[in-house]
Amino acid sequence: MSWVRAVVTEIWGLFVDDGWFALSILVWLGVGWGLPRFDLPPALACAVFAGGLVVLLAVSVVGRAGQRG
Amino acid sequence: MSGLWVHAGPTALAAFLACLVEAVEALTVILAVGTMRGWRDALLGSGAAVVVLGGLVAALGPALMTVPLGVLQIAVGALLLLFGLRWLRKAILRAAGVLKLHDEAAVFHAEQRRLAQVARATAWDTVAFATCFQITMLEGAEVVFIVLGVGAGNAMLLRSASLGALASLVLVVIAGAAVHRPLSRIPENALKFVVGVLLSAFGTFWFGEGAGLAWPGADWSLGGLIAVYLAVALIGVRACVSRRAHVGVMA
Numbered sequence: 001m002s003w004v005r006a007v008v009t010e011i012w013g014l015f016v017d018d019g020w021f022a023l024s025i026l027v028w029l030g031v032g033w034g035l036p037r038f039d040l041p042p043a044l045a046c047a048v049f050a051g052g053l054v055v056l057l058a059v060s061v062v063g064r065a066g067q068r069g
Numbered sequence: 070m071s072g073l074w075v076h077a078g079p080t081a082l083a084a085f086l087a088c089l090v091e092a093v094e095a096l097t098v099i100l101a102v103g104t105m106r107g108w109r110d111a112l113l114g115s116g117a118a119v120v121v122l123g124g125l126v127a128a129l130g131p132a133l134m135t136v137p138l139g140v141l142q143i144a145v146g147a148l149l150l151l152f153g154l155r156w157l158r159k160a161i162l163r164a165a166g167v168l169k170l171h172d173e174a175a176v177f178h179a180e181q182r183r184l185a186q187v188a189r190a191t192a193w194d195t196v197a198f199a200t201c202f203q204i205t206m207l208e209g210a211e212v213v214f215i216v217l218g219v220g221a222g223n224a225m226l227l228r229s230a231s232l233g234a235l236a237s238l239v240l241v242v243i244a245g246a247a248v249h250r251p252l253s254r255i256p257e258n259a260l261k262f263v264v265g266v267l268l269s270a271f272g273t274f275w276f277g278e279g280a281g282l283a284w285p286g287a288d289w290s291l292g293g294l295i296a297v298y299l300a301v302a303l304i305g306v307r308a309c310v311s312r313r314a315h316v317g318v319m320a
Contacts, residue, residue, distance in 0.1 A: 010207060014152060014155075014211060014214070015148065015151040015152055015155065016151070016155070017155045017158065017159065018155075018158070021154070021155070021158065022151055022155070025150055025151055025154060026147075026151075029146075029147050029150065029276060032276060032277065032280055032282070033143070033276075033280045035280065035282060036280060036281035036282055042283035042285070043285045045282055045283075046277060046282050046283070046284050046285060046290070049273070049277055049280075049282060050273050050277070050294060050297065053150065053154070053269070053273055054301045057154055057157065057158060057161075057269075057301065057302075058304075058305055058308070060158055061158055061161045061162055061165075061305045061308070061309055062305070062308050062309060062312055064158075064162055064167060064309075065162065065167045065308070065309035065310075065312040065313050065316075066312050066313075066315075066316055067316075
């Protein structure tokens with residue numbers, strides 16, 4: 001069964017490097033999925049969705065750069 | 070119709086560049102195996118993986134077309150975002166010097182050292198076959214995922230993505246056969262940087278479409294998303310460099 005674990009690990013590794021970063025993306029996708037249900041102007045809803053993803057990326061890289069090692 | 074062409078260019082480019090990165094990584098290991106243990110089993114291993122991958126694409130491609138478009142856009146968008154943002158994050162950190170750059174020459178020599186320690190069978194070299202099968206399957210699966218992901222919108226986009234990937238594969242095979250060395254001069258991190266930007270933009274666009282967001286300018290907003298991700302990534306590199314320097318001063 002070790003090869004099954006190896007395959008699962010490889011597939012997991014394609015999508016998840018930093019667990020918190022991946023989790024925060026998924027949470028934001030949940031927010032993005034719900035955005036059209038709010039009464040926001042369409043352009044604002046798109047900007048909020050894309051902006052949130054960009055902020056998550058920026059926070060993640062700057063946070064990692066601040067760590068030692 | 071013009072909207073389709075707005076997507077077709079970035080789709081082909083994303084698939085071309087992503088496949089270039091993956092093919093170069095696979096070529097490094099295949100070259101190491103071929104030069105250390107002989108070409109027959111190395112090429113058989115890679116060939117077998119290509120056949121398996123071809124079967125997967127033949128099975129999955131038409132099946133994907135039967136999934137409702139909204140569901141497909143949500144699923145593919147989410148996976149592209151997880152995959153693309155991970156690539157982009159790593160590329161930013163590598164460009165800023167926080168993470169080490171990927172070194173194809175070092176991978177090549179490490180693989181040669183590993184293979185030199187494994188005993189060789191006389192007739193059938195299972196180590197050579199398995200190593201090449203595994204690396205081709207792994208890198209090839211990433212290419213298949215990217216091609217299906219960026220080409221998920223319709224048959225024309227899937228054709229554009231497939232052509233882009235095929236073009237880079239042919240290029241790498243020709244270059245590898247010509248130089249017989251790892252293609253370490255290819256700026257792999259710069260390519261990953263660009264691919265990360267493109268995949269993140271595609272993922273954001275597809276997921277938004279699937280969720281019911283009305284992008285301003287419709288398909289043209291993809292160009293805006295690419296520009297925003299590129300700008301943030303470049304600013305991110307500068308911010309990481311300065312943060313790193315600040316942490317170094319404090320230490």
